[in-house]
Amino acid sequence: xxxxxxxxxxxxxxxxxxxxxxxxxxxxxxxxxxxxxxxxxxxxxxxxxxxxxxxxxxxxxxxxxxxxxxxxxxxxxxxxxxxxxxxxxxxxxxxxxxxxxxxxxxxxxxxxxxxxxxxxxxxxxxxxxxxxxxxxxxxxxxxxxxxxxxxxxxxxxxxxxxxxxxxxxxxxxxxxxxxxxxxxxxxxxxxxxxxxxxxxxxxxxxxxxxxxxxxxxxxxxxxxxxxxxxxxxxxxxxxxxxxxxxxxxxxxxxxxxxxxxxxxxxxxxxxxxxxxxxxxxxxxxxxxxxxxxxxxxxxxxxxxxxxxxxxxxxxxxxxxxxxxxxxxxxxxxxxxxxxxxxxxxxxxxxxxxxxxxxxxxxxxxxxxxxxxxxxxxxxxxxxxxxxxxxxxxxxxxxxxxxxxxxxxxxxxxxxxxxxxxxxxxxxxxxxxxxxxxxxxxxxxxxxxxxxxxxxxxxxxxxxxxxxxxxxxxxxxxxxxxxxxxxxxxxxxxxxxxxxxxxxxxxxxxxxxxxxxxxxxxxxxxxxxxxxxxxxxxxxxxxxxxxxxxxxxxxxxxxxxxxxxxxxxxxxxxxxxxxxxxxxxxxxxxxxxxxxxxxxxxxxxxxxxxxxxxxxxxxxxxxx
Numbered sequence: 322x323x324x325x326x327x328x329x330x331x332x333x334x335x336x337x338x339x340x341x342x343x344x345x346x347x348x349x350x351x352x353x354x355x356x357x358x359x360x361x362x363x364x365x366x367x368x369x370x371x372x373x374x375x376x377x378x379x380x381x382x383x384x385x386x387x388x389x390x391x392x393x394x395x396x397x398x399x400x401x402x403x404x405x406x407x408x409x410x411x412x413x414x415x416x417x418x419x420x421x422x423x424x425x426x427x428x429x430x431x432x433x434x435x436x437x438x439x440x441x442x443x444x445x446x447x448x449x450x451x452x453x454x455x456x457x458x459x460x461x462x463x464x465x466x467x468x469x470x471x472x473x474x475x476x477x478x479x480x481x482x483x484x485x486x487x488x489x490x491x492x493x494x495x496x497x498x499x500x501x502x503x504x505x506x507x508x509x510x511x512x513x514x515x516x517x518x519x520x521x522x523x524x525x526x527x528x529x530x531x532x533x534x535x536x537x538x539x540x541x542x543x544x545x546x547x548x549x550x551x552x553x554x555x556x557x558x559x560x561x562x563x564x565x566x567x568x569x570x571x572x573x574x575x576x577x578x579x580x581x582x583x584x585x586x587x588x589x590x591x592x593x594x595x596x597x598x599x600x601x602x603x604x605x606x607x608x609x610x611x612x613x614x615x616x617x618x619x620x621x622x623x624x625x626x627x628x629x630x631x632x633x634x635x636x637x638x639x640x641x642x643x644x645x646x647x648x649x650x651x652x653x654x655x656x657x658x659x660x661x662x663x664x665x666x667x668x669x670x671x672x673x674x675x676x677x678x679x680x681x682x683x684x685x686x687x688x689x690x691x692x693x694x695x696x697x698x699x700x701x702x703x704x705x706x707x708x709x710x711x712x713x714x715x716x717x718x719x720x721x722x723x724x725x726x727x728x729x730x731x732x733x734x735x736x737x738x739x740x741x742x743x744x745x746x747x748x749x750x751x752x753x754x755x756x757x758x759x760x761x762x763x764x765x766x767x768x769x770x771x772x773x774x775x776x777x778x779x780x781x782x783x784x785x786x787x788x789x790x791x792x793x794x795x796x797x798x799x800x801x802x803x804x805x806x807x808x809x810x811x812x813x814x815x816x817x818x819x820x821x822x823x824x825x826x827x828x829x830x831x832x833x834x835x836x837x838x839x840x841x842x843x844x845x846x847x848x849x850x851x852x853x854x855x856x857x858x859x860x861x862x863x864x865x866x867x868x869x870x871x872x873x874x875x876x877x878x879x880x881x882x883x884x885x886x887x888x889x890x891x892x893x894x895x896x897x898x899x900x901x902x903x904x905x906x907x908x909x910x911x912x913x914x915x916x917x918x919x920x921x922x923x924x925x926x927x928x929x930x931x932x933x934x935x936x937x938x939x940x941x942x943x944x
Contacts, residue, residue, distance in 0.1 A: 322400065322401055322403075322404070323400040323401075323403040323404075323405065323406070323407050324405070324406045324407070325406070325407045325436070325443055326406050326407065326408045326409075327438075327441055327442050327443055328409075328441035328442075329440055329441035329442035333442070333534055333535050333538060334535045335535050335538060335539040335542070336535065336536075336539055337539070338536060338539050338540045338543050342532060342536065342540065343540050343543055343544070345532075346528060346532065346536075346537060346540040346541075346544075347540070347544060347636050349524065349528050350380055350388060350389045350524075350525075350528075350636070351389055351636060352524075353380060353389075353520070353521045353524035353525070354378050354379075354380060354389045354390065354391070354521070356517075356520055356521070356524065357378040357447070357449060357517040357518070357520060357521050358374065358376070358378060358517070358743070360513065360516050360517040360520050361376055361449070361451065361510075361513040361514060361516070361517045362374065362513075363513075364509060364512060364513035364516060365451070365506075365509055365510045365513045366505060366506045366509040366510060367453070367454040367503070367506040367507075367509075367510050367719070368454070368718065368719065368720065368747050368751065368755075369452050369454050369719045369720065369721070370451045370452065370510050370513070372745070372747045372748070372751060373720065373721050373744055373745060373746070373747055374743050374744055374745060375451060375452040375697075375721065375744070376449060376450065376451035376452070376514070377390065377391045377392035377394070377449065377450055377451075378390055378391055378447075378448070378449045378517060378521070379391075379392075379394060379396070379446075379447070379448045379449065380445060380446070380447055380448075380521050380525065381396050381445055381446040381447075381448065381639075382445055382446075382538070382541040382542075382545070383443055383444060383445060383538065384397070385397040385399075385400060385446055386545060386638070386639040386640070386642075387621070387638050387639040388445075388541050388544055388545065388636075388638045388639070389636055389638065390638075391743065392621075394424045394425060394432065394448060394450065394615070394618070395421075395422060395423075395424045395615045395616075395617040395618065396424070396434060396446050396448060397617070398421055398422030398423070398424045398615060398617065399413075399415070399421040399422070399424045399432070399434055399448075399480065401421075401422060402415075402420045402421045402422060402480055403415075403421075403480040405482070407436050408436075408485075408486055409436070409438040409441075409486065410484065410485070410486040410487035410488075411435075411436060411482050411484060411485055411486060412433060412434075412435050412482065412483045412484035412515055412518070413433070413434040413435070413480060413481070413482055413483065414431065414432065414433055414434075414478060414480070414481060414482075414483040414511075415431075415432050415478055415479060415480040415481070416428045416429070416430060416431045416432065416453075416456065416476070416477060416478040417477045417478060417479050417480070418471075418613050418663060419471070419613075419659045419660075420479050420480055421480060422615055423613040423614060423615040423618070424615060425450050426612060426613050426614065426615075426663060426666050426670070427474070427663040427664050427665075427666050428456055428463070428471060428474050428475050428476070428477045428478075428663070428664065429452050429453050429454075429456050429463055429464065429474075429475070429664065430450045430451070430452055430453075431450060431451060431453050431456075431478070431507075431510075431511060431514065432448065432449075432450040433448065433449055433450065433483070433511070433514040433515055433518050434446060434447075434448045434518075435447045435448065435515070435518035435519060435521075435522055437521075437522040437525045437526065439525070439526050439529040439530075439534055440529075440534070442534065444525060444526075444529055444534060444537065444538060445525050445541070447517075447518040447519070447521035447522050447525070448518060449514045449517050449518055450514070451510055451513075451514055452719075453501070453506075453507055453510060454503060454506055454717065454719040455475070455501050455502040455503050455506070455507070455717060455719070456474070456475035456476050456500070456501055456507075457475035457476045457500035457501050457502070458473055458474045458475035458476075459473055460794065460835045460836055461502060461701060461703035461717055461792065461794070462699070462701040462703070462717065462719045462794060463475035463501075463664065464609070464664040464665060464699065464701070464794065464796060464835070465609065465664065465835055466576035466577075466608065466609065466665065466794065466795075466796065466833040466834055466835045467576055467577050467608065467609075467835070468608065468609040468662035468664060469577070469607055469608065469609075469661075469662055470660045470661065470662055471659075471660045471661065471662055471663055471664075472660060473662065474609065474662060474663070474664040475500065475501070476497055476500035476501065478497060481493065483511075483515070484515075494508075494511075502703075502715065502717060503715075503717055525537075544636060544638060544640065545638055545639065545640030546640060547635075547640065548624070548628060548635070548637060548638050548639075548640035548641045549640040549641050549643070549644065551628060551632070551635070551641070552624065552627060552628060552640075552641035552644050553593055553641075553644060555627050555628070556590055556593065556594070556595055556627075556644060557590075557593070559627070559681070559684055559685050559688075560588070560590035560595060560684060561590065561684070562590055562591070562592075563589070563590070563591065564589070564590070565587055565588070565589040566587065566588045566589075566680055566681075566683050566684065567585065567586070567587040567588075567601075567680070568585070568586055568587075568676055568679040568680040568683070569583055569584065569585045569586075569601075570584050570672055570675050570676055570679065570692070570802075570805075571583060571584060571672075571801075571802045571922070572584065572606075572610055572654075572668050572669060572672060572798055573798050573799060573800055573801035573802055573832065573938070574608075574610075574798075574800075574801065574831075574832070574833065574938040575606035575607055575608030575609070575610045575665075575833075575938075575941075576608035576609060576610060576665060576831075576833035576834075577607050577608040578936075578938055578939055579606065579607055579608065579938055579939050579940075579941045580801070580938035580939075580940075580941065581801060581802060581922060581938065581940075582602075582603040582606060582610070582654055582941055583601070583602060583603045584599075584602050584603070584654060584655075584669070584672055584676060585599065585600070585601035585602045586598070586599060586602075586676045586677070586680055587599075587600070587601070587680075588680055588681075593644060594643075594644050594645065594646060595623075595644065595645055595646070596645075596646045596647075596648065597619055597620075597623060597645060597646070597647050597648070598647075598648045599647075599648065599649045599650060599653060599655045600648060600650055602650070602653050602654050602655060603653070603654050603941050604652060604653060604654065604941055604942070604943040604944065605652055605653060605654055605656075605657035605658065605661050606654060606657070606661075606662075606941065607941075608662065608665065608833070609662035609663060609664045609665040609666075610654075610665040610666065610668055610669065610833075611654055611657040611661050611662065611663050611666060611669070612654065612655060612663075612666040612668075612669025612670060612673075613655070613656060613657055613661075613663055613666070614649065614655045614656070614669070614673070616647040616649065617639070617642060619645075619647045619649070619673075620639075620641070620642045620645045620647060621639070622673050622674070622677055623645055623677060624637055624641055624645075625637065626677050626678070626681055626688060627681070627688075628641070630688055652943075654669065655669075665796050665833065667696055667697045667698075667699065667796065668695075668696045668796075668797075668798040670696075670697070671694070671695035671696040671697065671740050672695050672696070673695075674693075674695050674740070675692045675693070675695045675804075678690045678691075678692070678727075679692070679805075679807075679916065682807065683915070686730060686808075689730065689807055689808065689855075689915075690727045690728070690729050690730075690807070690855065691727035691728045691729075691734070691771060691773070691777055691804070691805060691806050691807045691810055691813075691852060691853030691854060691855050692727055692803075692804040692805040692806075692812075692813070692852070692853045693724075693725060693726045693727030693734055693740070693777065693778065693804060693813075693852035693853065694723065694724030694725050694726055694727075694738065694739075694740050694778070694780075694804075694849065694850065694851075694852060695740060695799075695804075696724075696740065696797065696798050696799070697721045697722075697739075697740060697741070697744075698721065698722040698724075698795070698796055698797035698798070698816070698847075698849060699719065699720070699721060699722070699794070699795065699796040699797075700718075700719075700720050700721075700722060700783075700785075700793070700794075700795060700845075700847055701717075701718060701719050701720075701793060701794040701795075701835075702716075702717075702718045702756065702758065702785070702787070702791055702792075702793050702839075703715070703716060703717040703718065703791055703792060703793075704716060704789055704790055704791025704792060705789075705791075706757065706789055707789055707790060716756055716757060716789070716791075718752070718756050718758075720747050720752075721739070721744060721746075722781070722783065722797070722847060722849050723737050723738055723739050723744075723746060723781060723849065724737065724738070724778070724780045724781065724816070724849035724850050724851065724852070725737070725738075725769060725770045725777050725778030725779050725780050725804070725813055725849070725850065725851035725852035726738045726740075726777075726778040726852050727771075727777055727778070727804070727813075727852035727853050727855065728770075728771065728773045728774075728775035728776055728777045728778075728806070728807075728810055728852060728853060728854045728855030728856070729775060729855055730775075730855065731775075732775050733770075733775050733776045733777075733778065734770065734775070734776065734777045734778035734852040735778045736765040736770065736778045736779040736781070736874065737765050737778070737779065737780070737781040737849075738778060749763060757787070757788040757789035757791075758785050758786060758787050758788055758789075759785075759786040759788065760783065760784070760785065760786075761784040761785075761786050761844060762782060762783070762784045763781065763782075763783050763784075764781065764782060764873075765779040765780070765781055765782075765873075765874060766779055766780050766781065766782050766814070766848060766851075767779065767873055767874055767875055767876045767879060768814065768875060768876055768878075768879035768882075769813060769814035769850065769851030770813055770814075770851040770852055770854065770874075771804065771806045771810055771811040771812050771813040771814075771851060771852060771853040771854030772806075772810065772811040772854045772858035772861075772879075772882040772883055773806060773808075773809065773810030773811060773853075773854025773855045773856045773857070773858050773861070774808075774809075774810070774854075774855060774856025774857050774858065774860045774861050775810070775854065775855040775856055775861075776854055776861070776869075776875075777804070777806070777810070777813045777851050777852030777853045777854045777855070778813075778851060778852040779851050779874060780813070780814060780816060780848060780849040780850045780851045781848070781849055782846055782847070782848045783846075783847045783848075784844055784845070784846050784847075785844065785845045785847065786842070786843075786844050787839045787840065787841060787842070787843050787844075787845070788841050789841060790838070790839065790840050790841065791838075791839055792835070792836045792837060792838055792839065793835075793837050793839055793845060794834065794835035794836065794837070795818055795830060795831075795832065795833065795834050795835075795837075795847070796832075796833055797816055797818065797832040797833065797849070798816075798832055798833075799815055799816050799832075799850040800815055800816055800817060800831075800832040800933060800935070801815070801925055801926075801929060801933065801938070802815075802918075802919065802922070802925065803815060803853075803918065803919030803920075804850055804851060804852055804853045805853050805916055805917055805918045805919065806853035806854040806855070806916075806917040807853065807854075807855055807856075807915060807916055807917070808855055808856045808857070808913065808915060809856055809857040809858070809913030809914070809917075810853055810854030810855045810856055810857075810858065810917065811853070811854045811858065811882065811917055812853050812854075812917055812918070812919045813850055813851030813852045813853045813854070814850055814851045815850050815933075816832065816848055816849045816850035817829070817846075817848050817933070818830040818831075818832065818845070818846065818847055818848065819845075819846050820837075820839070820843055820844065820845050820846075821843070821844045821846070822840070822842075822843050823840060823841065823842030823843050829933070829934035829935060830845075831935055853917075857913060858882055858883045858884065859883065859884045859902050859905060859906060861883045861885075863883070863885045863893045863895070863898050864893060866880050866883045866885040866887070866893075867880070867885065867887050867891060867892060867893045870887045870891060871891040881901065884898060884901045884902035884905050885898050885901075886898045886901055926938075926940075
């Protein structure tokens with residue numbers, strides 16, 4: 322357990338904070354959080370952070386409770402795993418999920434934690450982690466899809482002082498950077514993380530100088546209490562006392578032939594508190610898809626759904642955590658035992674949002690979304706230039722793919738969008754300027770979004786034309802199971818990947834693979850999945866369907882899923898549409914299902930190779 326060294330003596334006088342001051346401090350924290358992002362984006366070198374923004378900031382109070390942040394992490398768990406003193410000027414670093422209670426969840430995430438001191442007393446914490454494009458290991462980008470232990474996934478950094486009282490530990494950093502393939506990227510990205518945290522620390526100190534330490538800390542208490550009070554009311558409004566809700570979804574496979582992995586979540590309210598329970602989920606995976614989830618992150622995911630739906634403008638934080646108990650069985654997919662592999666946990670992170678959506682939406686239609694692009698699928702390409710001025714130089718690309726966002730109570734899901742609201746795609750111009758490849762097409766795939774009153778977003782087909790020999794790697798999912806629809810909406814389409822070789826042959830790729838050789842002229846089609854539809858498709862405006870047919874988002878054949886007949890000129894055939902909708906209503910149940918998950922798992926497994934071109938995975942079992 323960390324021991325914090327403070328030079329100040331005496332107590333801090335706290336008190337009530339007037340609404341104007343509270344608002345100023347709240348927005349000061351909000352701005353500091355966004356300033357952290359900008360500092361990192363302007364100093365990082367890797368495209369994953371610089372262009373796609375794969376990083377997550379946090380500012381916490383004295384006890385490590387998050388007051389503002391994007392994704393959240395558990396500073397208390399980090400401090401629990403750090404055995405040493407913490408003083409002013411220290412900067413701490415780790416990439417070991419097993420040493421910090423899963424404050425981060427795989428070794429590619431480098432976590433920086435900075436204590437914030439004011440006049441000799443700790444007043445908070447600034448923290449940020451970013452996904453490093455490479456941390457060593459047996460394959461470029463450090464995410465081998467066949468890894469069975471974390472040792473295969475690159476350098477694993479235990480919690481230590483990167484800076485001690487302002488002095489950098491250059492020897493330790495030199496040893497770490499010697500393990501990675503792009504040390505210049507890692508150094509720049511790490512310096513950016515440190516600079517971002519120090520920027521947040523300066524802003525906090527400025528607020529302490531302006532308002533006084535006691536007022537600043539009292540304002541944090543008030544912001545945390547506000548979330549506690551709001552959640553206490555919401556829990557009693559949304560969840561029936563003593564009733565248990567459950568929902569199950571799946572990860573299709575683990576990269577080494579096992580799957581699908583059943584992910585179950587249950588929730589019960591007792592008095593003022595709720596209990597979230599992952600019991601009933603599959604055992605930890607043999608391959609690297611395990612998501613070692615921290616209990617506080619579970620609380621945070623829950624709070625995102627609950628609080629932001631009630632008040633989207635609220636600065637959500639850790640204040641409500643005492644109202645949420647969490648049970649995660651040891652040895653399960655959610656809490657694997659050391660040294661289980663973790664690098665492919667991105668599918669589990671995304672699926673948590675589908676699970677919460679399906680679970681919470683059972684009692685509150687305002688919270689019920691369909692399943693969507695609940696992952697951050699990765700594409701990697703690397704090798705040595707074979708000709709020209711750069712002959713012999715190493716190139717390496719790590720990028721995140723986008724897909725269909727689910728249909729929602731408020732409208733359609735966006736096409737070709739990220740799961741994370743702050744992520745953006747790497748521009749084609751950037752890719753073609755810095756890498757030996759060409760983007761032949763980057764377009765949405767018509768009809769991949771689930772039909773509904775509100776259509777699910779379409780997936781995208783990105784066609785990469787390779788100009789140098791090298792290897793590629795893919796981390797994706799939803800190739801076997803479907804992104805489900807809700808309230809009568811249909812499931813979205815599954816994702817698929819294939820290569821068209823320069824010699825004219827074509828081969829289907831698994832959703833998780835690495836070290837796949839490519840040659841100049843080969844084309845990879847990286848097709849992501851769509852979002853599920855929301856509501857009865859036969860209630861969708863025929864003119865809107867026709868408009869989407871003209872725009873290439875829906876085909877004329879696909880329009881028939883909505884009971885809409887579109888003529889060759891792109892206009893609605895009103896008479897044919899009325900007849901078709903009458904026929905479709907007569908052939909279906911009067912009461913539409915709340916969830917349309919697609920075919921049962923056993924049926925999907927039986928038809929797997931026929932439908933996907935890939936062998937069916939084997940069902941996982943507890944050892």
